[in-house]
Amino acid sequence: MNVRAQISMVMNLDKCIGCHTCSVTCKNVWTNRPGAEYMWWNNVETRPGPGYPRQWENQDRYNGGWALDGGKLKLRIEIKKDYKPPGLDDYYEPWTYEYEVLFSEKQTDQQPVARPISLIDGQPMDVSYGPNWNDDLAGTDLLLEDPNLDPLQKSIYAQFKDVFMMYLPRICNHCLNPSCLAACPRKAIYKREEDGIVLVDQSRCRGYRYCVAACPYKKVYYNWKTGKSEKCILCYPRIEAGQPTVCSLTCVGKIRYMGVLLYDADKVLDVAAEPDPTRLVRRFIDEVLLDPFDPNIVSAARSAGIPDDWITAARRSPVYKMVKKWQVAFPLHPEFRTLPMVFYVPPLSPVVTTFERTYGAKITDVFPRVSELRIPIKYLASMFTAGDTALVEQALKKLIAVRIYERSKNVAEPGLADKAKQALAEAGLTEQDAEEMYRLFAIARYEDRFVIPTNPKRYVNQPQLKAGMAGLP
């Protein structure tokens, strides 16, 4: 066992209101620079939809991530021999508006118009695509480009348009098996040993863009001005000081949670090479992620040099609870085999609202048949569990059981207390679990949502770091 610690994140999609505050604050802090105008280290997608860059999940188009080749992990760019990164058309041409006109225009009968101008060359342009173009019906036709919709769902969606929707905020997943890192021939990308943050060393990067092509989430971006690639840095200067990332801090819906996860680095490659993709998430949670309450794991963590305050933080970690303890949060597209360390609680609300008397209904009535749900569980499973619908179902059952339980405490409805007990039992939760989940999901305070130990720079005296090397070998 080789225990490592990583700062990771959970996003509770139930609470995302799609306000894009995370994206905008991230941009203001990190990417309001020339060459980075088109980059959104954090972006929010309205799903179903093509996402940003367009159809990023379609690896037949972008060749990102890993695939098994004769049972062995191989980069898709290597298998396909296609190393082409996305072009500006695949993202979008960034623009602003010619606001100066509003001040300088002479008085006429018409109001002056601030026309869109390109942020690349400053010329007037027609805006025809954007980073979330399908949102608010701007590009409804594009909804059907979503790679997670199967043909049947597509035909239903084409008929009814608004059958379901959800928001999907995305950052770099700071994966345990990062394909961007593996693809870099310059070894410019490294995963920090102390907190697992994946970074691009700007002094080593030569702008070859293999990482851009190899990242299945398309979260490495090429800066055409500097000629180098860059990506989300998980706000590491803030993390080192024990503060949450900017996107987490400014999140209006308070959907984001950050904390320590302990994992077994020896298991990473074995699990990533699991032949059956639907087993990836289960094995990831069971074998790679570790229980910080297990004395054997704690002693292994100590001997691996993980400080006590990090182990304590791992026990208090909201991420640990949601991902490992209750198993209600899942990685995005585990079938890309990078073992992403940002997790999502699948959205429940749109499911619930389809049933008129949800709260009164027996939990077994709520989930009678997967095909009857408004957000098709298949869609969520395609996104978060590589198609394992049972995992998504059990997570949604837990979420709904907690709601029924909380309702039974506050609403005097005959028989509700029994229903709550039954729901909890069916979801496999105790009352204590339900209380804790309620606290964390509904009324968590800053210090509950963000349990981030400071970085004591414990590797600073290691000579190999002084020699200019860092990260995993």
Added chain:
Amino acid sequence: MRRPELLFPGIALAVAVVLAALGIVVVTAQESAVLVKFVNGSLPVDPASPLWPKPADVPLTSQTLVYPLAPAVENRAVSVAAVHNGTHIAFLLTWKDATQDAAKPGGLDVFPDAVVVQFPVSRAQLPYICMGTVDNPVNIIYWRAGVGVENLVAGAGYGLSPQQREALGLQTTPTSPVELLPDSAQVVQAYAVYKDGAWYVVLIRPLGSVHPLMSSLADDFSAAFATWDGSKGERGGLKATSGWVQFRLERRIFAAPQPTQPAPTTMTATQTSATTVTQTYVVETTPAWAWVVIGVLVALLAVVAGLALRRR
């Protein structure tokens, strides 16, 4: 009685013979050199200028790469002509490329067409052809379409102490085996034209060196070349490289050419067929007879050792 250790003297003898033979072979292989013609006054920046001599074709082979990069198999060529005027030297590099790929604002998927010329920094012996080694670095002129030209050093980085690196104007910690020389050494100019499916790139630099890690070309020198075809996604190690090519400077010719002097025409006869030198071209300065002596000595030692062992 057969003893396995008796084999070793025999092997040593064989190696010695091969080594000696190699020494002779290497040194006796006489390559023709590309002549760097002398021009009076300013050097041509126009590829069509009549001042350029007939170019020599240098064959290029795609570099063999390892996972995760694609091993390319392609052979192409770059035509090289060079002139000097006593202070500066100009190279005209011409190669065919069906598509013009130049870096541009917002060009996220554009890989620029590029060319490099690589020179040994040291005159003692030719460096490792693949961008030098710590002991024996190379100086590289790197031109990229839409980006411009850089004067680089490769190989030196990790062999120098921080103090030495600071004195040389380099970043204290090396981040790459290939590094940009300091601003004071960015003395290369480039003029590029893309016409009729071919690049014409003129590179001009001083004949002498302005930095300890920049090559001096004031005497005869060697150079190697590489090109990148951006439309094929070539970048970094995905490129086609040449072996070392020798260049000979034409000596200054004064106003009245004298027939007694070696006529330039005789030299131009050799310049058209540049042959590349293989990487086994190890020691340039050791003469042939030294190799023979070394070989014989090694052979003698081997024989003596063998006899000693047998006596025991």
